[in-house]
Amino acid sequence: xxxAIIGDIVGSIYEWCNIKxxxxxxxxxxxxxxxxxxxxxxxxxxxxxxxxxxxxxxxxKYWGRKYPDCGYGSRFSVWLKYDNRKPYNSWGNxxxxxxxxxxxxxxxxxxxxxxxxxxxxxxELSAAVTHNHPEGIKGALAVNDxxxxxxxxxxxxxxxxxxxxxxxxxxxxxxxxxxxxxxTEKEYGYDLNKTLDEIRPKYAFNExxxxxxxxxxxxxxxxxxxxxxxxxxxxxxGDSDTLAAITGSIAEAAYGxxxxxxxxxxxxxxxxxxxxxxxxxxxxxxxx
Numbered sequence: 001x002x003x004a005i006i007g008d009i010v011g012s013i014y015e016w017c018n019i020k021x022x023x024x025x026x027x028x029x030x031x032x033x034x035x036x037x038x039x040x041x042x043x044x045x046x047x048x049x050x051x052x053x054x055x056x057x058x059x060x061k062y063w064g065r066k067y068p069d070c071g072y073g074s075r076f077s078v079w080l081k082y083d084n085r086k087p088y089n090s091w092g093n094x095x096x097x098x099x100x101x102x103x104x105x106x107x108x109x110x111x112x113x114x115x116x117x118x119x120x121x122x123x124e125l126s127a128a129v130t131h132n133h134p135e136g137i138k139g140a141l142a143v144n145d146x147x148x149x150x151x152x153x154x155x156x157x158x159x160x161x162x163x164x165x166x167x168x169x170x171x172x173x174x175x176x177x178x179x180x181x182x183x184t185e186k187e188y189g190y191d192l193n194k195t196l197d198e199i200r201p202k203y204a205f206n207e208x209x210x211x212x213x214x215x216x217x218x219x220x221x222x223x224x225x226x227x228x229x230x231x232x233x234x235x236x237x238g239d240s241d242t243l244a245a246i247t248g249s250i251a252e253a254a255y256g257x258x259x260x261x262x263x264x265x266x267x268x269x270x271x272x273x274x275x276x277x278x279x280x281x282x283x284x285x286x287x288x
Contacts, residue, residue: 001277008034008037008040008245020237035064043099056126089133098140099249100143124140143250180217205237206238212243215238219236223251226257229251232247
C-alpha cells in the first residue's frame with residue numbers, strides 16, 4: 001500500500017510537467033497525494049471490511065466522495081457522484097494503481113502447503129466494480145501477481161536450493177524479476193522486452209492499462225532499490241504519478257521502504273488517510 005502512495009506523491013508534480021531524467025529531488029514542498037493514494041486507501045479499507053463486491057463499491061464511493069477533487073477521470077467522477085453501482089467497462093490504469101492491498105492478503109499458507117498459486121479473487125473484484133473491461137481487469141491482475149511474486153517468491157518451485165537462505169527466503173531479487181517477466185508475458189501478454197531507454201524518448205501520457213502497466217513493471221525490473229524504482233518510473237514521463245504508484249507498489253514488496261522515505265511520505269497525508277494506513281499495518285501484522 002505505502003509503495004503506491006509514495007510513488008503517487010513523488011510523481012504528483014510531474015504528471016502534467018513530465019521529466020525524462022532520474023535526476024530530481026525525490027520529495028518537494030509542492031508534492032501532494034492524488035486519486036491514486038485515495039483509491040489505494042479505499043481498496044485497503046474494503047479488504048479490511050471483508051473484500052466483497054459491495055465492500056469495494058462502498059469504500060471506493062465513500063473515499064472518492066470524501067476527496068472529490070483529487071484528479072479522477074471524467075467517467076469515474078460521474079460514477080462516484082451518482083448512486084449507480086454498475087461498472088462502466090473502463091480499461092483505464094486506475095484499476096492497476098489501486099490494487100496493491102489485495103496482493104498482501106493472498107494466502108501464503110495455501111501456497112506453502114500446496115505449491116499452488118492462491119486465488120487472486122480480491123484483485124479481480126477490486127478492478128471489476130468499475131474497470132470491468134478485460135484490459136482493466138488484466139492490468140490489475142498483472143500488478144497484483146508481480147507484488148505477490150515479490151512477497152512469496154520462495155514458495156514457488158523455480159528456485160534452486162542455492163537461492164534460498166536458512167529461513168526459506170529468496171536471496172536474490174533478480175530471481176523475483178526473472179519470474180515476474182516470464183509470468184507477466186505468459187499470463188497477460190504484455191511485451192516487457194523494451195528497455196527504459198527504448199521506451200523513454202517517445203513515451204507520452206496514456207491512461208490505459210495497456211500502455212501503463214508494462215512500462216511500470218519494466219521500471220521495477222530495471223531498478224536496484226526502492227528509490228531507484230520510483231525514479232525509473234517518473235523518468236519515463238507519461239502519467240507519472242500512476243506509473244510511479246504501480247512501480248512503487250511492486251518495489252515495496254521486493255525491497256521494502258527506507259525509513260526516511262516512509263516518514264517523509266506519511267507527512268503528506270491527512271488524518272483520515274493516516275488512519276487507514278495505521279489500521280492496514282495492524283491488519284497485515286495479524287495475517288499468518
